[in-house]
Amino acid sequence: MRLVCIVCPNGCVLEAEKTPEGIKVTGNKCKRGIAFATEELTAPKRSLTTTVATVYPDMPVVPVRTDGEIPKEKIFDLMAYLKKVKADKRYRAGEVICKDAMGLGADIIITIDMIE
Amino acid sequence: MSDYKAIVIGGGPAGLAAALAAANEGAKVLMIEREARLGGILKQCVHDGFGVIRFGEKLSGCEYAQRFINGVKQNANIEVRLQTFVIQIEKTEEFRITATSARGIEVFTAENLVLANGCRERTARQVNIHGTRPAGVMTAGVAQNYVNLQGALPTKRCVILGSGDIGLIMARRLTLEGAQVVGVYEAKSTPSGLTRNISQCLTDFNIPLHLSKTVKRVFGNNRVEAVEICDVNDKMEYIDGTEEIIACDALIISVGLIPENELAESLHIQIDPRTKGPLVDQNMMTSLDGVYSVGNALHVHDLVDYVSETAEIAGKALTQPKKQREWTDIQHNGFLYLVPQKLDLAALADKTVFYFRTAIPLASAILKASVDGEVVFTKKYAHLKPPEMEKVEVPLQLQQGQKVVFSLEDGEVR
Numbered sequence: 432m433r434l435v436c437i438v439c440p441n442g443c444v445l446e447a448e449k450t451p452e453g454i455k456v457t458g459n460k461c462k463r464g465i466a467f468a469t470e471e472l473t474a475p476k477r478s479l480t481t482t483v484a485t486v487y488p489d490m491p492v493v494p495v496r497t498d499g500e501i502p503k504e505k506i507f508d509l510m511a512y513l514k515k516v517k518a519d520k521r522y523r524a525g526e527v528i529c530k531d532a533m534g535l536g537a538d539i540i541i542t543i544d545m546i547e
Numbered sequence: 548m549s550d551y552k553a554i555v556i557g558g559g560p561a562g563l564a565a566a567l568a569a570a571n572e573g574a575k576v577l578m579i580e581r582e583a584r585l586g587g588i589l590k591q592c593v594h595d596g597f598g599v600i601r602f603g604e605k606l607s608g609c610e611y612a613q614r615f616i617n618g619v620k621q622n623a624n625i626e627v628r629l630q631t632f633v634i635q636i637e638k639t640e641e642f643r644i645t646a647t648s649a650r651g652i653e654v655f656t657a658e659n660l661v662l663a664n665g666c667r668e669r670t671a672r673q674v675n676i677h678g679t680r681p682a683g684v685m686t687a688g689v690a691q692n693y694v695n696l697q698g699a700l701p702t703k704r705c706v707i708l709g710s711g712d713i714g715l716i717m718a719r720r721l722t723l724e725g726a727q728v729v730g731v732y733e734a735k736s737t738p739s740g741l742t743r744n745i746s747q748c749l750t751d752f753n754i755p756l757h758l759s760k761t762v763k764r765v766f767g768n769n770r771v772e773a774v775e776i777c778d779v780n781d782k783m784e785y786i787d788g789t790e791e792i793i794a795c796d797a798l799i800i801s802v803g804l805i806p807e808n809e810l811a812e813s814l815h816i817q818i819d820p821r822t823k824g825p826l827v828d829q830n831m832m833t834s835l836d837g838v839y840s841v842g843n844a845l846h847v848h849d850l851v852d853y854v855s856e857t858a859e860i861a862g863k864a865l866t867q868p869k870k871q872r873e874w875t876d877i878q879h880n881g882f883l884y885l886v887p888q889k890l891d892l893a894a895l896a897d898k899t900v901f902y903f904r905t906a907i908p909l910a911s912a913i914l915k916a917s918v919d920g921e922v923v924f925t926k927k928y929a930h931l932k933p934p935e936m937e938k939v940e941v942p943l944q945l946q947q948g949q950k951v952v953f954s955l956e957d958g959e960v961r
Contacts, residue, residue, distance in 0.1 A: 435746035442742035492698035
């Protein structure tokens with residue numbers, strides 16, 4: 432199976448195949464490619480970056496991301512969940528707004544200082 | 548005596564890094580930014596993938612900018628003027644900058660000038676699209692501003708023209724927000740964006756990428772109602788009979804970025820027709836002594852990590868004692884472009900950093916640098932593509948009058 436590694440900007444083109452000895456990966460420039468391909472063939476994960484609404488007219492939305500990765504198939508569920516979240520205080524970059532959102536194993540963190 | 552050692556125009560990633568590098572060497576710096584917040588375009592880059600090279604972490608654009616903004620705010624040598632716009636630059640023994648803001652018109656003087664104005668998106672007017680111009684035709688950056696800064700969704704069903712990175716990022720972003728992205732259409736036969744963005748933004752969301760196809764016509768009076776898609780050949784000519792009408796309410800354009808150099812041009816600074824930014828030496832100094840060009844105003848980068856890096860080279864260089872420059876040309880072949888285009892022999896370090904793009908995709912390539920016909924440096928590459936900028940450090944030692952040639956050759960040829 433042909434995959435493009437998304438770990439870094441190199442974008443290595445990987446060939447990954449399931450063999451009796453495990454998953455065999457070629458085309459990777461570093462070992463992170465092996466981990467990526469193995470995960471991609473077993474339980475693909477992604478980080479999610481998006482925005483959540485705020486109560487402040489000067490900043491109607493604020494950027495957030497998952498602090499870590501979540502199962503790829505849960506991306507749209509998490510988007511729907513985050514649509515209901517509203518930032519009602521001036522967070523700083525790195526602060527958690529949702530702890531372990533939906534129990535997916537990743538916190539949602541604010542990615543800018545909302546204080547000017 | 549001038550008010551400042553340097554005035555940095557632009558508070559995006561390039562300006563922030565240049566100001567910090569200069570201030571850390573003790574220089575008094577004024578940063579002028581026209582918007583209300585620092586960060587430049589990174590303010591609206593909520594997606595991640597920034598900082599892998601610089602910090603070894605996958606940060607969002609906002610987080611990447613925040614690290615530099617924090618540094619600037621904590622640095623007593625840097626003064627920041629927000630919502631301030633430079634309207635004129637005059638060169639006397641120093642630089643006189645006229646700027647306008649809510650405070651009125653002010654004049655600042657500096658020994659050095661750093662142009663960190665960034666770049667502009669090419670618009671629908673710069674690619675030949677027929678038909679009407681209703682609401683709903685916008686660049687990817689404008690769509691990104693709507694979604695990520697204003698919290699508004701500018702389309703329910705759109706077509707994206709151009710496979711540049713911002714277009715790919717917006718294809719995913721709009722899909723996540725509930726819009727339908729019918730497809731990304733690219734007139735060239737190869738995608739413009741980074742391979743990993745094709746994978747994580749399009750493939751992950753089943754958004755089709757159509758190569759050698761373009762938007763020929765826009766339909767709609769008040770709002771976009773449909774676009775006409777057409778195949779193109781390798782000369783970018785329409786192929787008759789391949790037209791197809793697609794209903795949509797927006798056409799989002801991601802067809803390239805152009806360095807913004809109105810201020811540089813007002814100073815009659817020499818521009819490289821390949822990069823569309825100023826010609827610079829290894830310290831990022833332009834043809835006018837004391838004026839530096841950094842970031843996307845110099846040439847369009849695909850990674851912000853390198854934007855910061857080039858800006859730091861300039862920021863540090865401007866604090867060094869001034870010497871008479873000895874500019875030498877660099878000849879090159881096989882490159883889309885090579886930056887720096889000039890060398891200042893009076894300030895040559897042991898190693899010189901170059902940034903380049905290949906003119907054509909190469910499965911294997913050899914970069915050679917030669918001085919007076921003698922090869923002094925070679926480096927092999929696997930997979931070079933025009934959309935992916937490369938950085939190389941070359942040890943160069945030379946004297947005035949020696950000829951420097953860089954070449955990029957196909958490694959498959961024997």
